[in-house]
Amino acid sequence: MTDKFDCIIIGAGPSGISCAYKLAKAGLSVIVFERGEYPGSKNVSGGVLYSTVLNKLIPEFWKDAPVERHVAKRRYSILSKDSEMAVEFCFDKFNEPPYNNSFTVLRSKFDQWFAKKAEDAGAFVLTETVVDDFIWKGDKVIGVKARREGGDVYADVVVCAEGANSLLAEKAGLKKKSTDHQMISAAKEVISLPREVIEDRFNLSGDEGVVMEFFGDAVQGMIGSGFIYTNKDSLSVGIGCPISVMRENNMRPNDLLDAFKSHPIVKKFLRGGKTEELSAKMIPEPGYKNLPKFAANGLLIVGDSAGFVNPSLYREGSNMAMASGIMAAEAILEAKESRDFSEAGLAGYAKRLNDSFVMKDLKRYGDAPEKVSAMPQLFKEYPDAILEMAKGYFTVSDLSKEEMQQLAKNNFKDKISVWKFLWDMYKAKGTIL
Ligand SMILES: Cc1cc2nc3c(=O)[nH]c(=O)nc-3n(C[C@H](O)[C@H](O)[C@H](O)COP(=O)(O)OP(=O)(O)OC[C@H]3O[C@@H](n4cnc5c(N)ncnc54)[C@H](O)[C@@H]3O)c2cc1C
Known part of the structure; x- marks a missing residue:
């Protein structure tokens, strides 16, 4: 194994692999270090893959990728101890390609498939190898220390794609330790x-x-x-x-x-x-104000490591991870042309992010965690009151319908101020909605 690459990527999740795929396709030498036994082994179960980005990278990927089902229906519900109120949305068009760009996947299968695509494009994916640290020359990252014999590996640029628990990005001073x-x-x-x-x-x-x-x-x-x-x-x-x-x-x-x-x-x-x-x-869910620095000399940070997750009902992480990985790759290709891998030379990454849906959505939902934590009533008091009202409304009794409905309304109003409820619903825009 050579000990000098164009790019080292830490982590074989969606952000790291999309970056590796794009760079390898462009002819750069790329190594991806993954601590798991195989890509996806640390991400065992499933989720929804939003695939607008992947479909551009690998058109009609679903014909080849191990996707489980396309998402044809969405159902949201509130629960009390013993009742439920739900809304469900389905749209027949979601059954046609590109299937509304949403698929359920099992990450252990999907990540292996995606990593194989990057390998086929020319990237080297090394599993069961933890990266312990960066190698610095002055204020520039020039490589990584991998936990294996002869583990010092060098590159023009390192991409930190280590996921939510981003110890290396913290160590490099790119981000602060997340609070609980x-x-x-x-x-x-x-x-x-x-x-x-x-x-x-x-x-x-x-x-x-x-x-x-x-x-x-x-x-x-x-x-x-x-x-x-x-x-x-x-x-x-x-x-x-x-x-x-x-x-x-x-x-x-x-x-x-x-x-x-x-x-x-x-x-x-x-x-x-x-x-x-x-x-x-x-x-x-760091919030927009607490997003880290995206670049340092010889270093970029992508995906969950950078906090790129939309916390709203859309719950989007994988798409943002892939988008950031690809934008990092594009910035690296630019930097390679100008032979400048300094923070300034890699500035194309932040520019691309700022112009994309990633930063626009993170900005819109940026203070959602703070706002939501100031409104715990959205999660307990309101669901309980709404479900109590529904119980009153639908429970058949000897009362006239008008009496039943009045009782149900009174029941709600006794528990909740209607004006406060409406105001909170308005404020919920940009949080979960
Ligand atoms: C319960 C749950 C449900 C979710 N549901 C959804 C959903 O429905 N839709 C959606 O879009 N997103 C969802 N997400 C978020 C989504 O999983 C992440 O946003 C996405 O996986 C981020 O990709 P990533 O490549 O940045 O990080 P990861 O996928 O976390 O990949 C990081 C990789 O780096 C490796 N690694 C870490 N440190 C090192 C190291 N030092 N050396 C070597 N390797 C290292 C890890 O083993 C891992 O494989 C969910 C997350 C969770 C936890």
Whole structure:
């Protein structure tokens, strides 16, 4: 193995691999270090892959990639202890290519496929190798220290794509350590069920899939949510809440996931399923104001390491990770032409980010975590009051309909100030909406 490359990438997730693919296609020598046994092994279970970016990089990738189902339906619901109110949206056009650019995937399969694409393009992906540190020459990064024999490897530029727990980016001074408030702790499981059962139970045909998000009692009324995504013959089931909120409520992610799975509404979706995998992971939500520096001399930071996750209902991380990886690659190609890998020479990266949906969306939802933490009523008080009102409205009794409806309204108004509710709904724009 040569010890000098054009580019070193730390991490074989969607951000690192998209960067590697683009650079390798352009003829640069690229090495990707991945600490897992194989790409995706540290990202065991599933999620929704938003694929506008991937479809440009590898057109019609879904014909070849191990995607599970295209997302034909979206369902959002609020739960109380014993009831649910849900809205579901489906649109037949989402069943046609490019399938609304949303697919459920199992990361262990998808990441391996994507990494193989980068290898086929000429990148070198080295697994089971942890990068422990950068190698510096003065104030410039010139390589990395990989945990293996002869592990000092050099490059013109290093891309830090190490994900949410970005110890190296912190070490390099590109970002501050995240607070408990800025990190979502998530627990997720893959639960197997026969394909026919999934299609019957979720009213799906063929490769259609559904994404279901649950609020309110899904996470014991705390800020956060639960989810069920349908795969071909399994479900991805999980919860996520800010670490600070879990700590305040003395909850652990796995206990919260167990409680979600045994909620009377949720357990009906899961019945008969067998847990195949369980994992816990972090999702960064630093907020726009706390985004790190994107570049230093000889160094760029992409994807979750940089905090590029949209925290709203769109819950978009993989698309932003890929977009940032590709923009980093484009900036590196520019820097190579001018033979300037200094922070100034790599400035094309920040410029591209600022002009793209990544920074526009992060700006719009930038203070969502702060705003939402000032409105805990969105997650407990309001869902409970709305569901109590619905119970009153729909419970059949001897009362006249007018009396029933009045009682239901009074029940709501006793618990909630209607004006405050409407004002909070207005303020929720730019947070979860
Ligand atoms: C529960 C959960 C659900 C999610 N759902 C969705 C969803 O539905 N849709 C969506 O778009 N996004 C979702 N996300 C977010 C999405 O997973 C991330 O935004 C995306 O994976 C970021 O990609 P990345 O390449 O930046 O980082 P990662 O995918 O985290 O990849 C980083 C890689 O770097 C490796 N690594 C780390 N440190 C080192 C080191 N020192 N040396 C070598 N290798 C290292 C890791 O092993 C890992 O493979 C979800 C996240 C979680 C936790």
